[in-house]
Amino acid sequence: MNSIRRPVRPVSLRRVQAWLAGVVVLRVVASVAANYRAYIPPDFGSEFLRGREAYFWGGYSWAFYVHIASGPVALVLGLFLVGEWSRKRLRAWHRRLGWVQVMCVLGLVTPSGLAMARYAAAGPVAAVGLASLAVATAACTTLGARAAARRRFAEHRRWMWRSYLLLASAVVLRLLGGLATVLGIAAPWFDPLANWMSWLLPLAAFEVCERIRRRSGTIAAGARAVTTR
Numbered sequence: 001m002n003s004i005r006r007p008v009r010p011v012s013l014r015r016v017q018a019w020l021a022g023v024v025v026l027r028v029v030a031s032v033a034a035n036y037r038a039y040i041p042p043d044f045g046s047e048f049l050r051g052r053e054a055y056f057w058g059g060y061s062w063a064f065y066v067h068i069a070s071g072p073v074a075l076v077l078g079l080f081l082v083g084e085w086s087r088k089r090l091r092a093w094h095r096r097l098g099w100v101q102v103m104c105v106l107g108l109v110t111p112s113g114l115a116m117a118r119y120a121a122a123g124p125v126a127a128v129g130l131a132s133l134a135v136a137t138a139a140c141t142t143l144g145a146r147a148a149a150r151r152r153f154a155e156h157r158r159w160m161w162r163s164y165l166l167l168a169s170a171v172v173l174r175l176l177g178g179l180a181t182v183l184g185i186a187a188p189w190f191d192p193l194a195n196w197m198s199w200l201l202p203l204a205a206f207e208v209c210e211r212i213r214r215r216s217g218t219i220a221a222g223a224r225a226v227t228t229r
């Protein structure tokens with residue numbers, strides 16, 4: 001009998017984590033879309049629209065409907081685009097859909113989010129957090145698109161990961177809201193803080209991981225240079 005054991009490759013664990021993250025994103029998008037019954041036509045007794053009737057029928061309704069239509073598209077399309085699979089095996093589709101994503105984020109999701117930010121239900125601190133999120137997402141997406149056009153693909157990958165993590169703040173925010181319900185947190189500071197943390201925490205985690213990855217890449221390259229001398 002062959003008793004050679006196959007080593008567990010770390011890449012398999014990473015793949016499982018990526019699949020799990022994808023399932024969570026799709027699950028949250030499905031639950032967000034389930035709420036749309038309260039938005040078409042608008043039900044001003046529903047949780048999100050309560051108290052918004054006074055300003056809804058002005059420019060807000062335009063921003064709102066553009067936002068709730070484009071947000072889930074950007075989130076699902078982004079999932080496909082940041083996946084290794086699309087980048088390596090479906091390069092032509094990655095390129096075409098990548099430009100669709102850039103248009104969707106820059107032309108629809110971020111301007112509509114910015115327009116809605118001043119009416120944030122959690123108050124002015126949350127409003128500034130959401131407006132900053134809109135600007136940061138647009139900036140990362142623009143820099144990612146520019147790097148792709150200049151064929152700087154490592155740089156492109158990093159900016160687009162940042163852009164996607166910022167879009168995924170919509171998922172993190174809803175997970176934090178669920179956690180607060182489970183833990184019974186009803187303090188007034190929670191929602192404004194959660195609005196900021198939903199994008200600052202994933203972005204900080206990404207920067208730390210990137211730094212570690214680059215440092216270990218430099219060390220490995222150094223070790224290779226020493227052994228081949």
Ligand code: HEM
Nearest residue numbers: 068071072113116117119120121130133134137166167170
């Ligand atoms: C990163 C860019 C984004 C910004 C700046 C942003 C901004 C906002 C703002 C300001 C609001 C209103 C919040 C309030 O009044 O309390 C909102 C609501 C909403 N956003 Fe976004 N958002 C972004 C991304 C997304 C994404 C990717 C989705 C996809 C699921 C999404 C889905 C929604 C939905 C469905 C609402 C309505 C409230 C609800 O049903 O939960 N947003 N967003």
